[in-house]
Amino acid sequence: MNSQLSPRSSGLLTDLYELTMAAGYFQSGFDAKATFELFVRELPRERNYLVAAGLEQALQFLETVRFSAENIDYLRSQPIFKHVDRNFFEYLSQFRFGGEVWAAPEGALVFAQEPILRVTAPIIEAQLVETSLLSTINFQTMVASRAARLIMAAAGKPVVEFGARRAHGPEAGIFAARAAWIAGCAGTSNVMAANIFQIPAYGTQAHSWIMAHGDETQAFASFLNVFPEQATLLLDTYNVKAALQKIIASKRKPAGVRLDSGDLAAQSCWVRRQLDRAGWKDVQIFVSGDLDENKIADLLRRGDRIDAFGVGSALVAPTDARNLSMIYKLVEVEQGGRTREAIKLSESKSTFPGKKQVFRSSDKRGKWTKDLIGLQSEDSKGAEPLLAPVMRDGKRLSSAEPLNTARRRCSESLKCLPMRLLANTSARPYPVQHSRALEKLLRQARERVHRKM
């Protein structure tokens, strides 16, 4: 139960209704091919863009998802599957995802309503993977999007991801570090993530190091003995000023000092003056302590002398914005040689039908001017398509992209975004329109639905 707890490729990593619908499609002989699109209905308040992340883990899941014999035994034991044909379980034992996937690459910027991922596959396959695709991409996109804001607030000063202990379990911590790196964080405190993804690992020392030694001078000296070149010493266990004076009096220069509580702007200025007076101009001042983009911006406004920020909760467990409410919606069904666009009409939650593409236009200087959400089949008229094919017949079209490519894409993309959208407050939204062909398709689909009602 322990190490096998979360087999990342199990078909049971899904909501029950995906499996009951699968049984329903199977048993009723509904053998359509379906297209689903994954997107965010609207941006959270004060967010002007999203940074796409998590595609790599989504593709890994699609390539490897299987039902083990134990998985199938479990399903058969559930009362709800009592009347389901045994051929369905035989089908599950052979289950593979064999569909086609188009996606926005990781690090790309996306806006509300724009498909981030599009899946076309036999309907059972396309449906079963919904829950895992959503949880994987929703989470990393949320973290990467938040990280971009924090980095923007820090205005060039490094932001390090410090969230492992605040993440929703160890796995979430690892992928949060990955997403934060894509968006431009300077590194992570998470050693496992640093190892797996080759992200720079950062660390200082904890209050417990000082508390355990009792004597602060001795605690600092002892750490410097082991890390003569890289020690960052923590100042605020008892009293910041006294701690710094002890360090300076010891005449042993650390690589940096860290502040974790109190008035960080004022403290950083005082600490900088003392360090400079000691001739230690290259000693870095690192701060942490429940920081977010507003607190960072405030510190900068107040003329701090901080060199780098460590951010935990705000990155990995953001509470400032509702969940992204990413959704995965059926947009097209092909059955018996006929194609039918699918829409949902419930009051506040309508969706556009059809296989879509996003066409992004730029001006001569490369700044983006607008996005047009159109049909995949439309002419791009020179605009840049956002979605590219990444998987066909269940096989990836290329090997995993180096994480630094996604990271570079994100930083390059942010330069193309109209300036006003880089603000951490609500700006006039980036223009995203729907094409005429798409509007027409929506009208037709609506009329068809209304005729049937």
Add this chain to the structure above:
Amino acid sequence: MNSQLSPRSSGLLTDLYELTMAAGYFQSGFDAKATFELFVRELPRERNYLVAAGLEQALQFLETVRFSAENIDYLRSQPIFKHVDRNFFEYLSQFRFGGEVWAAPEGALVFAQEPILRVTAPIIEAQLVETSLLSTINFQTMVASRAARLIMAAAGKPVVEFGARRAHGPEAGIFAARAAWIAGCAGTSNVMAANIFQIPAYGTQAHSWIMAHGDETQAFASFLNVFPEQATLLLDTYNVKAALQKIIASKRKPAGVRLDSGDLAAQSCWVRRQLDRAGWKDVQIFVSGDLDENKIADLLRRGDRIDAFGVGSALVAPTDARNLSMIYKLVEVEQGGRTREAIKLSESKSTFPGKKQVFRSSDKRGKWTKDLIGLQSEDSKGAEPLLAPVMRDGKRLSSAEPLNTARRRCSESLKCLPMRLLANTSARPYPVQHSRALEKLLRQARERVHRKM
């Protein structure tokens, strides 16, 4: 990289500074035994109690945490470990957690400042496990505590955990389902969690089922063919009233219907009337759609006819309260036969020293009257101690507790809580005091620290 991505027992599941401090303690020969306590500094706003959860996974980690040869190679390759003695890496290759753990059992209610877990071990062992203990217990405790509020709001109607797609990745979804079950949710949509933890699995059907069929009548009939006794049909894909009329006209009674958007209270009343008129008094009305405790309470106030609630985001990715800010603090150090209490004094963040216990008093009817945080060594004077020993010499003192025991403990505990604290708004806090012995120890430790400054 894929299936081995998150080995749940790797020593690298930690922050870098835990490992640099470990190297520091090792190399400087600081061989103290340390006691750390894990607790929440203050309750989030409008929270009157917390439901402890995640201990089982924390103990599994402590029992199995190891450094593989690859883990150690990675660490040795990092520049920061350049000056670290090779004996340290030899030590890591043999690393085991061999300490003692006391804990509040899962499902117990805890308050601010009360230790949920206490670890006593050689300082390197006690320190290294901090990050994993925090991320495991912080997350499940947060979800269980939120679930208790949702269940309270639902006033006896079942609440089902629907959050898999909103969770911070698949693993977080699984443990969220577990924590929600401890707190009293009726089940989960998460099939993997249902399988692993033997929690009832719930599911209905998605809008895509209706959309794929195009014809709603046929979509409902087809689902009923496969699930004649357990089908819950989704009403709001196009138009709730039209959908229900089609179902009633078909004369095939479903087990239930689901509403996912719009005015759920008004709709549920209308749906109930139609169902009753059709003689279908036992057809259940299930609702979902971004629900939280306030929306649920509002539905009940408005006289809904809802039978059960499905809740996702609010449970697994709560944005209503800051992270719990659970911490793991050094409280005592034993070295060379001497015991020293450890405290932190930084402005807003002081902590109490010493190995603590929580003594909970009740009145004659079994209602709790107050908690006293005292020293482990104090006489309980008839009050109930919250913490019990669960691990000694790195070995569990008993096998894993059945999840239903934790679930029962939670529901029994909620009955013992003074009524006012069950409200989902801020109530006069539950009385938690510190014992005189503890206050005295704090004074002494403060004086000692001040003398040294």
